[in-house]
Amino acid sequence: MATLRKRGEEIRQFILDHVGQHPNDIAHLVAATFGISRQAVNKHIQHLVEQKALFVSGTTRSRHYFLQPLEKWQHTYDLKEQLEEHLVWQHDIEQKLGPLPKNALDIWHYGFTEMLNNVIDHSAGEKVDIFLERTATSVEIIIRDDGEGIFKKIQRELALVDERQALLELAKGKLTTDPDHHSGEGIFFSSRLFDTFCIMSGTILFDHQHGQENDWLDDVGLPIPGTTVAMRLNNTTTRTAKQVFDEFSDENYSFSKTVVPVRLAQYGHETLISRSQAKRVLARIERFKIVVFDFEGVETIGQAFADEVFRVFKKQHPDVELHHINVCKEVGQMISRAENKT
16 A cells, blocks of 8 residues: 555656646656556546646646646835845745755755845845745745846946856856955855756846756847846755755865856857956956866867966966866867966
């Protein structure tokens, strides 16, 4: 009996995990995956419908199944008031997340309070909208302010040439325009804690998906006012905040490692060939002990670029350990040539 119950729970969890990608053929997928009849699958689906985990749309021949929102909430906060992120968490958010495992709750506590604190301290906006939606499988929270915009603010404060350079600096971590009050770690770690972490501001959309090598950067065309941060996490994630912090920390729990997505230094159709472009990539990385340059999406680099990164910088900062990943043959040859120079 216990074995049958466990298998039933496994089948129903599979339905919940995959119905989003298969709203109209989920029954066929489940039957093929578990080797059971369509009639047996329909009993599991009906059980989930009765539990209000799923809802059904359409007639018998064209039925579509969707995750039923168990909680749907939004609220607008006045930033001119004395808003405090931990009080919003305690009074409005935590109770709406449902009975989550401790590791998932810890991730939400860290990510939500860090992102709302950024809005309070840096946005210079008048209001912030918070949206929350919880289903049987995941929670999504969106935080949207009407301020200056995160990329524009960083560009202005640090005198950068382009808003996309602000994104490159955020991707490295340890970036803050207020070092007396912020470590600059919140966005870096939050982007790696959640299954989906997205920032939209100005004309830039940045999307980090857990388990995918590439961050997605896109030009959205018409500018998006303020800053919107969207975070989503599976309710049954096995990931812990400690695992993510440990991955980028040393034995003293210092934020000592970063991964630099080199392709974010490319603007438009330009090729990374010059020392000035290399210096975009190298800005502030002396603050880390281990730096991994991710060349995914970079097809070629110039001799001067490679020399500046892998010979000149390395010679000037022998205490910084440099690594490179996802290099194509041509890029690898340029790096080797620079590293082998005496």
